[in-house]
Each structure stands twice: as C-alpha cells, then as structure tokens.
Amino acid sequence: MTNFLNEREVFLMYCTRKITDDLIWIGSNDRQHPIFEAAHPVPRGMSYNSYLLLDEKTVLFDTVDRAVQTQFMENLEHALNGRALDYIFVHHMEPDHAATLGDLMLRHPEAKIVCNGKAINMIRQFHAADPKGAILVNEGDTLSTGKHNFTFVAAPMVHWPEVVVSYDSTDKILFSADGFGSFGALNGVLFADEVDWERDWLDEARRYYQTACQLDPGNVEYRQTLNFVENSAGGYRPEGYETWSTGCGGSLCGRMACAYLACNMCTCGSMRFFYC
Numbered sequence: 451m452t453n454f455l456n457e458r459e460v461f462l463m464y465c466t467r468k469i470t471d472d473l474i475w476i477g478s479n480d481r482q483h484p485i486f487e488a489a490h491p492v493p494r495g496m497s498y499n500s501y502l503l504l505d506e507k508t509v510l511f512d513t514v515d516r517a518v519q520t521q522f523m524e525n526l527e528h529a530l531n532g533r534a535l536d537y538i539f540v541h542h543m544e545p546d547h548a549a550t551l552g553d554l555m556l557r558h559p560e561a562k563i564v565c566n567g568k569a570i571n572m573i574r575q576f577h578a579a580d581p582k583g584a585i586l587v588n589e590g591d592t593l594s595t596g597k598h599n600f601t602f603v604a605a606p607m608v609h610w611p612e613v614v615v616s617y618d619s620t621d622k623i624l625f626s627a628d629g630f631g632s633f634g635a636l637n638g639v640l641f642a643d644e645v646d647w648e649r650d651w652l653d654e655a656r657r658y659y660q661t662a663c664q665l666d667p668g669n670v671e672y673r674q675t676l677n678f679v680e681n682s683a684g685g686y687r688p689e690g691y692e693t694w695s696t697g698c699g700g701s702l703c704g705r706m707a708c709a710y711l712a713c714n715m716c717t718c719g720s721m722r723f724f725y726c
C-alpha cells in the first residue's frame with residue numbers, strides 16, 4: 451500500500467511537530483482551565499512547550515503541566531520511537547515546566563537530570579525524589595550530545611531563582627524557560643512567520659511578562675504568594691504541586707522559600723536563602 455502520509459503529517463497525527471531535522475515539539479495545549487496557575491485568566495487557553503532532541507544522545511527540554519500530561523507522555527514515547535531518554539534539561543521548576551517531572555523520572559529512570567543546584571533541591575522537595583546521577587550545571591558550563599553543543603546560562607528571577615536557559619550553538623537555538631513567553635494556546639502554529647505576532651500575540655506576551663514572569667510587588671503572583679506566606683505555617687506550594695517546599699527548614703525565610711517576595715519581606719533579605 452502506498453504510504454500517502456509525508457513525515458510532517460505523521461508527526462501531526464501524534465500532536466508533535468518537527469522544528470528541525472532532529473528537534474521535535476512535543477508539548478500540548480490546554481483549553482479547559484480558564485485560570486493559569488490559579489492566578490491568571492487565560493481566555494485563549496495556554497500552551498505548554500516541551501521539546502525532544504534526537505541527537506547521539508536524546509534530550510528532553512522541560513516537561514508540562516499535569517493538565518496535559520497524558521497527551522505529553524504519548525507525544526514523548528512516539529517521538530522517542532523506542533530510544534532511551536538520555537537527558538532531561540530542567541530549566542525551571544514551576545508546574546507548567548516541571549509538574550510531570552516526577553512521573554517522567556519513574557517512566558525513564560535511565561534519564562539523567564541536568565539542572566543547577568537550586569533546581570535539584572526543588573526536585574527533591576516537590577517530587578520527593580532524589581535523582582541519581584544528576585548533572586549539576588553552573589554558569590557557562592557546556593554539554594555535548596553528539597552533533598549539538600549546549601551552553602547553560604543562569605537567568606535567576608525570570609521568573610524563579612533556579613531558572614537557567616540553555617543555548618544550542620550548533621543550531622543557534624535558545625531554550626529560554628519563561629523568557630519571551632506568552633499566554634495563549636498555539637492553534638497548531640509554532641513559527642513566527644505563521645502568525646501575525648504584533649496583532650495576535652503582542653498583548654498577551656506583554657501581559658505574561660508583566661504578571662507571570664516579572665515578579666514585582668504589583669503583580670498577582672506577588673500578592674498571592676504574600677497572602678499564602680502570611681496565612682500559612684507551611685512552606686510555599688505553587689499550584690500544581692502537592693508538596694511544600696521548605697527551603698532552609700526551620701527559619702522563617704526557609705518556610706517562605708521560593709518566591710522572590712518572600713525573602714524581600716522577611717528579615718533574611720538575601721538570595722542566598724533560596725533553597726540553601
């Protein structure tokens with residue numbers, strides 16, 4: 451029988467899409483939850499973006515929110531096509547990037563977590579897991595996966611303290627975590643030349659930056675976290691996680707750990723208290 455589906459169409463059937471010859475978008479869209487992370491109205495839905503690189507080593511770039519976990523796992527297994535998962539780059543620990551990380555570690559125990567020292571503590575706290583063989587990266591560290599070479603650059607407070615971005619110098623692609631993000635589901639398009647960005651996306655990108663990415667005292671996440679801290683004896687628990695982060699343990703700042711405002715508001719007043 452003639453195979454009448456070209457490669458791109460086959461990938462589309464599985465809700466994945468090729469970015470380059472060896473990079474595949476395996477994220478998913480959520481149009482069922484009107485509020486993102488219990489804070490931000492998303493009338494146009496929300497997309498969770500995750501990518502898989504099929505180099506000599508395979509690399510997963512972030513996971514997704516639990517809202518789209520089933521679709522994501524199907525996408526991942528289809529894209530891997532039987533290969534092992536070698537690395538998981540963890541750029542950010544907020545639920546939209548990492549809520550399914552714990553389940554993924556159970557499914558793919560062979561995968562090595564690649565993250566920084568702040569993120570590894572958050573993985574232990576949020577997922578009650580201790581990744582064996584994790585590779586901790588610092589500013590400027592590099593990692594080769596075969597044809598591709600990655601450099602890691604810290605981006606603290608864009609928008610949590612553990613955020614790191616990775617740059618593929620082979621294909622000149624930046625995996626930017628929350629940077630340059632936007633509210634809104636993708637409607638099947640991924641590339642800038644497929645949309646009228648200024649007309650259809652600029653307002654939502656601006657709102658995302660102001661309210662979900664930039665933690666200043668005027669935005670809703672700041673106020674919600676402050677309210678949580680002031681009315682709770684426990685640690686910070688972002689929407690999507692069941693486990694509290696307790697940071698430094700017994701100290702006030704430790705119980706408040708995670709949000710930028712917490713250490714601004716308490717007497718500790720220093721970034722060094724984040725997940726120390």
Ligand SMILES: [Fe+2]
Binds near residue numbers: 544
């Ligand atoms: Fe975030």
Ligand SMILES: [Fe+2]
Binds near residue numbers: 544627
């Ligand atoms: Fe995000």
